[in-house]
Amino acid sequence: MTGERVLGGRYRLLSPLGRGGMGEVWRAVNELLDRHVAVKLIRAGRTGSDEVGARFRREARITARLAGHPNVVILHDFGQDDAPGASGSVYAVMELVPGRPMTAVLRESGPMPVPRAADLVSQAASGLGAAHAAGVVHRDVKPGNLMVVEDGAGGGTVKVLDFGIAAITAATQSRRITQAGQVIGTPLYMSPEQVRGEQVGRSGDLYSLGAILYELLTGRPPFRSDRPLSVLRMHLVDVPPAASELRPEIPAPLSDLVASMLAKRAEDRPASAGEVRDRLAPFLHSLAERPSRPRSLPGPSGPVPVPGTRPYTRAGATRAETAGPEEPVRLLALVDEARSLADSGQFAAAARDLRGLLPRMLATFGPDHQDTLRARRQEAYLTGKSGEHRSAVTALDSLLADLMRVHGARHPETLAVRYYLATNAGRAGDHALAARVHGELVPDLVAVHGPGSERVLTTRLYLAFEVGEAGRPERAVELLEELVPDLTRLLGEDDAATLRARHYHAAYLGHAGRPAEAAHRYHALLAQYTRVHGAQSDATARIRAHLQQWQDRSRR
Structure with a gap:
């Protein structure tokens, strides 16, 4: 390869x-x-x-x-x-997650502090709970499928990998175990029902998560042996030592939670991933003493909200509850200092500083004050600029509801937030949301700026792209066939936006099942890229590669 x-x-x-x-x-x-x-x-x-x-x-x-x-x-x-x-x-x-698998974290850390172990597993339970609510069971929960993205605050954000793919893994595991006595991968985290080759449900995921929590707290998995089949037998018949027996400082209720997650019978385990999060919540308390983090910490009722804003960490909520009004001039100066970080390219630091100031803005100015709303918009925008697109979507969606109420749909601040929401949703992979927001935005932009404005044309281009990425290539082709003539007439045939629209048009023709037409469009586009960018440019090479791909497909 x-x-x-x-x-x-x-x-x-x-x-x-x-x-x-x-x-x-x-x-x-x-x-x-x-x-x-x-x-x-x-x-x-x-x-x-x-x-x-x-x-x-x-x-x-x-x-x-x-x-x-x-x-x-x-x-x-x-x-x-x-x-x-x-x-x-x-x-x-x-x-592409810039983190480390939990297997690496386990190798380096040994037994973890109770709050950190509870935090990591609570986040994993949050991801599993969302999947379970959508009707998806993971079936292969193990440290290698949990990525830890360190955020500099000592805890890290956990991301669950390989939903859907695990369906193949689990089915193959069960088939090999029951038919040939073979084991694929590690048996350390397999539920009893998976060992027996039975249907694995939500409680099977919680059993595996319980085995991970046991290892995070004690430094060892609940069962271990040099022989994989011996470990599988232990999952079926043995009871591991209580976590608090191996490490006395583990609180008894936490040790009891681990034991219940490792129950042999599925009906004896916690009823849901949400229950696991609820029972872990009391052991997260010391995390509030750390610096605030970009994402909310899970708790018994989800993230703790600050009225009128996005959810914040517990530390941020505590400040909001205790902060009183302060000198407005001084507070606005602090906001300007945070913005200056963004001017030097430090987007994550600027977003973090603004996030810390927002509870004080609320206390001093109120939730509907223009300075509070503007600071929220800038914090969300900079969160997206720093690469945290999903967090930005959460913030922008919350802010948009307030801006619609205060200013209406066509106010400049509202239009900007709607555009940022769509852009970040697309970059976060939620193309259906991005397409919907762009589609709703276009007529309002036309009403404010006119149909020929560059902002309207750009939004129409993004709309077509997001529609295609959301799985509707035929509709994307229709939108682009309407857009390309307008871009050519208003911006010129060599403008970057026009070339990009023609590129998308050719690609979505192919993805709509029309490879010959895609190849024809790329052939014409290659001549134009060669003229504009040169025959040896990277941009031209990419168009040439697309042409070759669709030509090959059209011959099959």
Whole structure:
């Protein structure tokens, strides 16, 4: 396999990230978006039966709806690998997470402080709970499928990997264990029902999560042996020592929670991932003493809100509850200092400082004051600029409701927030939300700026793109066929926006099942890119590669 391999006409494989029993993981680039992603290739034959492959596709579609959740790795796309010799292989395209698997964290840390262990597992339970509510069971919860993104505050954000893909893994595990006595991967976290080859439900995920919590707290898994089959037998018949027995400082209620999660019978475990979070909440208290974090800490009723704003960490909520009015001039000076960080490119630091000031803005000016609303908009915008697009979506969605109430839909501040919301939703992988917001925004922008304004044209371009990425390439083609003549007339045929629109138009023709037309459009576009950018430019090379791909497909 080479780095020149392209999947689905857009995902160019760059370098391998890992290899396992099921397949390979690659760093790749989505050439249509110019976005780096992770691609998991599941080897031919590993999909097992048509039923397993169908289950993967079904669950992948459902998992894609979880894109807004901070504890779930975004599944961007999936498909069939149609390269020669890859018959039966499937691939999944996921968010490229800049973190470490929990296996690495466990190796380095040993037994964790109780608050940190509770925090990490509570976040994992939050991600699992969202999936369970959508009808998806993971079936392969283990430290290798939990990524920890360190945020500098000592805890880290947990993201659950491989929903949908785990359907294949789990089915293959169960089949090998029951039919041939073989074990795929580690048996350390498998529930008794999975060992027996039975249907794995939500409680099976909680059993596996309980085994992880046990290891985080004690430094060792609940069962271990040099022989994998011995570990499987222990899951069926043995009871591990209580966590508090191995480490006396573990509170008894927390030790009891771990024991209940590891109950042999599914009906004896916690009823839901939400119950696990509720029972972990009392052990998160010391985390509030740390500096505030970009994401909310889970609690018994979800994040603690500050009225009129987005959810904040407990530390932020405490400040909001205790802060009183202060000198407005001094407070606005602090806001300006935070903005100055953004001017120097320190977007994450600027967003963090503004986030810390927002409770004080509320206390001093009130929730509907223009300075409070403007500071909230800038904090959300800078959160997105720093790469935290899902957190930005949460903040912007909350702010938008207040701006609509205070200013109405066509006020400049409201229009800006609607645009930022759509942009961040798309970058977070929620293309359906992005398409909806852009679609609602276009007529209001036309009413305010006129149909020929560059802002309207740009929004129409993003609308077409998000519609296509949301799985409606035919509709994207229709929108682009209306847009390209307007862009050509108003901006010129060589303008970057016009060229991009023609690129999208050709691509979505192909993805709509019209590869010959896509190749024809790319052929014409290649001549224009060669004239504008030169024959040897990277941009021209990418168009040439797309032309070749669609020409190859049109011949099949």
